Every structure is written in C-alpha cells, then in structure tokens.
Amino acid sequence: MGTIERTKKKNHLWKKAFGHFALCFVMGFFTGFAPPSTATLFAGRAAEHLPGRSIGILPTAPAEAVERVLEPGVAVNRTMIEIPRSVPTAAVGRGGGDESGDDPPPPLEEARMRELQTPSQRLLIVVTTTRSNDRFQGAFLRRLANTLRLVPPPLLWIVVQAHAGASATASMLRTTGVMYRHLTFKENFTDPEAEADHQRNVALSHVEYHRLTGIVHFAGASNVYDLQFFDEIRQIEVFGTWPVAMVSENRKRVVVDGPICHSSKVEGWILKDLSSDRRLFLTSTDVSTTPSKINISGFAFNSSILWDPERWGRSTSLPDTSQDSIKFVHEVILEDETKLKGIPADCSRIMVWHLHIPRVVPLPFHNQNHDKR
Structure with missing residues (x-):
C-alpha cells in the first residue's frame, strides 16, 4: 500500500510540473508577438513622421545623429551629432536663419563649473575651414577624420563650408564616426584669406x-598630427602655442614656424627655412620678439575667453569682438606672451606638419605625352 501511494504522489507531481510548463510555454509564445512596450511603439511612429529630419546611429559614434536637411534659402544649415550629456557642452547648436528649434545658451555659472574638470576630460573643439573649388577637399577631410577617430573623447569637430558644396561633405561626415557639427554660409569671396577668416x-x-x-x-x-599633440593641448589653461613644420614637396622646402621656449615659457619666435640645413642652428637674427605672421594652426586657446573675457582680464567693451572673433584672438596672442604656454615642454618637438598641396598636380604621364608631341 505504501508503494502505491508513493507512485500516485509521484505521478501527481509530474502532472503538476507538466501543467506549469505548458502554461508558461503558451504565455511566452503569445507574448513574443506583442511589441516590447507602448513607449517604443509610439516613439518609432513619431520618428517616422518627424518633418525635415532623419535620425540614425553612426556605427562608432557615441551619440545619436541628428541631421538637418540642407535647404536652399537658409543662411546656415549643418549636419551635427548631438553631444551626450556626459560630455561637458551644449547639446544642439544654433542655425543662422532657422532658430525655431534652438536651445538657449547655458547659464554662465554652469559653463564655469565645466572648467573644474580634469585636463584629460576637457573637450577638444577642432575647427576645420575649407577652400572653395578645392578638388582634394574630400580626401583631406577623410584623412583628418581618420586621425580624429584615434583621439580619446571628448572631441567635437566643427567643419565650416560654403553652402554650395555642403551636401557631399555632409554625406561623408555622417560616416566618419567622429562627433561633429557642420556649419555652412552663403557669402561669396574672391580672397581666400578673407574667406578663411569668415569661416x-x-x-x-x-x-x-x-x-x-x-x-x-x-x-x-x-595638416598631419602626432597623436600625442592632442593630449598636450588639453593641458592648456589660457593660450598654447607650438612649432609647426610647413612642408612643400614640389618646392622641396621645409620651414619651421613657431616659438622658442624654456620650460613652457615663450622667449621668442622663429621662421627658419631648413631646406639646406637639417640641423637647425639658430642665431640672434633668426629669433624675433613677436611672430612675423600668426600661423593659426600653431595656437590653441580656452574657449571661455570668448564668452567670459573678464575672467581673463579682458574688457567686454572692446569693439568688434563678437563680430570678428578671430581678430580678437589675434590681439590676445600678440599683446601678452605670459599667457602663452609652449607645447611640449621647451617646444622641443614638431607634432604638427602643414602640407602645401598645389592647386594643380601634373599627372605622371603628362610630361611624356608632351615630349612625344
């Protein structure tokens, strides 16, 4: 009798377990056909009907891509990556001519608090200007993007371009995996220097x-960079400067332009041609007290000097500081060398090379065909 009762109890447990299994299977089967959540469902529908924008994720970008479609008649359009909240900067930029969806600038106190971050966490704002009718522009931007992808975040790449050729560049920038903002303008220029300053x-x-x-x-x-350069400029408090090597293959020239430093203190400036002298011997005639011409690629500065000049001893009543910011930067560079920090220590290394590329590059077989004729 004891054996029969145990057998009945065992069969009852099996039937109960099988019933639970069948119930869970049926519930899981039908749950699989339902959407994960109503929030996801409605969010997808809202994105499908959002006018004038397309939303996507870059393969290696750490943030969501928000693209503003380029439209004729709008003064400034841009393709931009929304900066995540963990990055100490504003999320969405302003567009000249279409400011209906713009965010207001953050309070000054909030912006000042961001400066308390450690140097390794400082945002790098890399600004690249472009030249009109430059057929190598796409290749140069792609190469620079490949360099910036190797720089530890946070980094924001600002590319400025004339409105006419912005569509092709916007398509390329979306595939770089670099956090960027694409700014365009509609003005026409005949002077390349004036166009670069405007950008x-x-x-x-x-x-x-x-x-x-x-x-x-x-x-x-x-430009060509040593990756350690980007770690060095994150140490800048106000202004930083460094020597730049300007290389011209077709002219067979190498010119060094930049500061002479002692323990990061700028003591003079040089502009020396090393084409026939590979050993850089300096004399008193080679060193000047001020730079003969400001090479803008040889400087970096703390962005807060633009919107918080009183903190750095600048008057807010200076004329044309908001309309001509690059002129403002030039004035600060020239007026007080004590604010400049030489990079790296003693300015003893070249970490930035500027390549001179001619507008017209002859093909290898061009001279041969010309000789045959």
Whole structure:
C-alpha cells in the first residue's frame, strides 16, 4: 500500500510540473508577438513622421545623429551629432536663419563649473575651414577624420563650408564616426584669406553662443598630427602655442614656424627655412620678439575667453569682438606672451606638419605625352 501511494504522489507531481510548463510555454509564445512596450511603439511612429529630419546611429559614434536637411534659402544649415550629456557642452547648436528649434545658451555659472574638470576630460573643439573649388577637399577631410577617430573623447569637430558644396561633405561626415557639427554660409569671396577668416568667425560665433567649454584648435585640412599633440593641448589653461613644420614637396622646402621656449615659457619666435640645413642652428637674427605672421594652426586657446573675457582680464567693451572673433584672438596672442604656454615642454618637438598641396598636380604621364608631341 505504501508503494502505491508513493507512485500516485509521484505521478501527481509530474502532472503538476507538466501543467506549469505548458502554461508558461503558451504565455511566452503569445507574448513574443506583442511589441516590447507602448513607449517604443509610439516613439518609432513619431520618428517616422518627424518633418525635415532623419535620425540614425553612426556605427562608432557615441551619440545619436541628428541631421538637418540642407535647404536652399537658409543662411546656415549643418549636419551635427548631438553631444551626450556626459560630455561637458551644449547639446544642439544654433542655425543662422532657422532658430525655431534652438536651445538657449547655458547659464554662465554652469559653463564655469565645466572648467573644474580634469585636463584629460576637457573637450577638444577642432575647427576645420575649407577652400572653395578645392578638388582634394574630400580626401583631406577623410584623412583628418581618420586621425580624429584615434583621439580619446571628448572631441567635437566643427567643419565650416560654403553652402554650395555642403551636401557631399555632409554625406561623408555622417560616416566618419567622429562627433561633429557642420556649419555652412552663403557669402561669396574672391580672397581666400578673407574667406578663411569668415569661416573661423562662423565657428567661433557658434562656440561663443553655446558656451562650448573646451580647447579650440584650428586644424588645417591638410595638416598631419602626432597623436600625442592632442593630449598636450588639453593641458592648456589660457593660450598654447607650438612649432609647426610647413612642408612643400614640389618646392622641396621645409620651414619651421613657431616659438622658442624654456620650460613652457615663450622667449621668442622663429621662421627658419631648413631646406639646406637639417640641423637647425639658430642665431640672434633668426629669433624675433613677436611672430612675423600668426600661423593659426600653431595656437590653441580656452574657449571661455570668448564668452567670459573678464575672467581673463579682458574688457567686454572692446569693439568688434563678437563680430570678428578671430581678430580678437589675434590681439590676445600678440599683446601678452605670459599667457602663452609652449607645447611640449621647451617646444622641443614638431607634432604638427602643414602640407602645401598645389592647386594643380601634373599627372605622371603628362610630361611624356608632351615630349612625344
């Protein structure tokens, strides 16, 4: 009798377990056909009906891509990556001519608090200007993007370009995996220098309005960098400077332009041609007290000097500081060398090379065909 009762109890447990299994299976089967949540369902529908924007995720970008479609008749359009909240800067930039969805600039106190971060966490704001009708522009930007992808975040790449050729660049920037903002303008220029200054003012006005707290560097599209350079400029408190090697293959020239330093203190400036002298012997005639011409790729500065000048001993009543920010930067560089920090220590290494690329490059077989004729 004891054996029969135990057998009945065992069979009852098996039937109970099988019933639970069948119930869970049926519930899981039908749950699989339901959406994960109503929030996800409605969010997807809202994104599908959002006019004038497309939303996607870059393969290696740490943030969501928010693209503003380029439209004729709008003064400034841009393709930009929304900066995540963990990065100490504003999320969405201002567009000239279409400011309906713009965010107001953050309070000054909040922007100042961001400066308390450690140097390794400082935002790098790399500004790149472009030249009109430059057929190598796409290749240069792609190469610079590959360099910036190797720089530890946070980093924001600001590319400024004329409106006419912005569509192709916008498509390329979306595939770089670099956090960027694409700013465009509609003005026409015949002077390349005036156009470059205007582009820099467009970028600096964007930085000033949104109080983007970080270290600003103007990176030429044809520049070549040592990756340690980006770690060095994060140490800048006010202004930093370094020597730049300007290389011209077709002219067979190498010119060094930059500061002479002692323990990061700037003591003079040189502009020396090393084409026939590979050993850089300096004489008193080679060193000047002020730079003969400011090489903008040889400087970086704390962006807060634009929107918080009183902190750095500048008067807010200076004329044309907001309309011509790059002129403001030039004045600060020239007026007080004590604010400049030489990079690296003693300015003893070249970490930035500027390549001179001619507008017209002859093909290898061009001379041979010409000789046959």
